[in-house]
Amino acid sequence: MHHTDAGEQEHVALVALLGEQAGADLRRMYAGWSAIAAEVVRRGSALAVWNERHPLTLDCPGESDAALVRARGRLAGWQAADFDFLTVLDRRYPLPLRHVQPMPPVLFVRGQLLADEVGASVVGSRDVSVRGRQMASTIARGLVERGFAVISGLATGVDAAAHHATLAAGGRPIGVLGTGITRVYPETNRALDERVAAAGALVSQFLPEHPPDKHTLALRNATMAGLSQVSVIVEAGERGVRVHARYALARRRPLILTDVVVGSTR
Numbered sequence: 001m002h003h004t005d006a007g008e009q010e011h012v013a014l015v016a017l018l019g020e021q022a023g024a025d026l027r028r029m030y031a032g033w034s035a036i037a038a039e040v041v042r043r044g045s046a047l048a049v050w051n052e053r054h055p056l057t058l059d060c061p062g063e064s065d066a067a068l069v070r071a072r073g074r075l076a077g078w079q080a081a082d083f084d085f086l087t088v089l090d091r092r093y094p095l096p097l098r099h100v101q102p103m104p105p106v107l108f109v110r111g112q113l114l115a116d117e118v119g120a121s122v123v124g125s126r127d128v129s130v131r132g133r134q135m136a137s138t139i140a141r142g143l144v145e146r147g148f149a150v151i152s153g154l155a156t157g158v159d160a161a162a163h164h165a166t167l168a169a170g171g172r173p174i175g176v177l178g179t180g181i182t183r184v185y186p187e188t189n190r191a192l193d194e195r196v197a198a199a200g201a202l203v204s205q206f207l208p209e210h211p212p213d214k215h216t217l218a219l220r221n222a223t224m225a226g227l228s229q230v231s232v233i234v235e236a237g238e239r240g241v242r243v244h245a246r247y248a249l250a251r252r253r254p255l256i257l258t259d260v261v262v263g264s265t266r
Contacts, residue, residue: 030219085109126156180210181208
């Protein structure tokens with residue numbers, strides 16, 4: 001069982017609040033999660049938000065009580081699994097994410113995610129060129145030498161090159177997933193997935209069983225940019241890379257474009 005910082009009642013209340021969004025499609029559900037995160041942080045308590053939405057009455061307490069029972073069962077399952085569970089109420093929740101929107105209310109983690117991690121993103125195209133792959137590897141090694149954790153996705157191309165170089169240099173790779181923490185996508189990166197978790201951390205803001213879904217990649221890229229003190233874009237072939245850049249600029253984080261990117265826009 002993984003131990004978290006906030007009290008059990010707070011965690012149960014937060015999971016119950018998130019469960020109320022389950023009727024929406026996945027994209028709207030996770031957008032609703034971000035709104036809940038902001039409200040819980042503002043109030044400093046998920047239990048206070050729950051009680052406000054579900055005041056005690058003599059008429060019909062059963063439905064809200066049942067929701068809390070379901071939430072407690074779901075939380076127990078997560079805590080017994082082989083991944084960690086962090087919430088915005090926990091001291092171990094990453095400090096950089098506390099000041100951004102959309103804010104994930106929960107993070108599922110394999111490995112060790114440090115609250116005060118100093119990290120830099122290296123992102124780019126899945127269909128990376130030979131030069132782009134070499135550039136991503138060189139940049140990742142340079143970041144490791146300067147004490148940065150290297151943050152990227154788990155896709156093929158630039159993501160994989162950055163993680164392999166980070167591992168080879170003895171650094172801390174942080175893989176931010178566009179799927180649930182129990183999924184591996186693409187399957188060809190399963191061995192890399194395990195190595196990243198062992199040397200650094202795998203992080204997901206989605207339900208553990210969440211499959212690959214292009215509609216939630218924007219949220220994943222927002223989180224990746226939020227975790228990073230600086231972002232480096234090597235090749236910008238996919239929409240998700242451009243989303244990452246937009247979020248980094250919106251948060252006034254340094255954004256570095258390599259000559260491969262700049263040259264392609266001329």
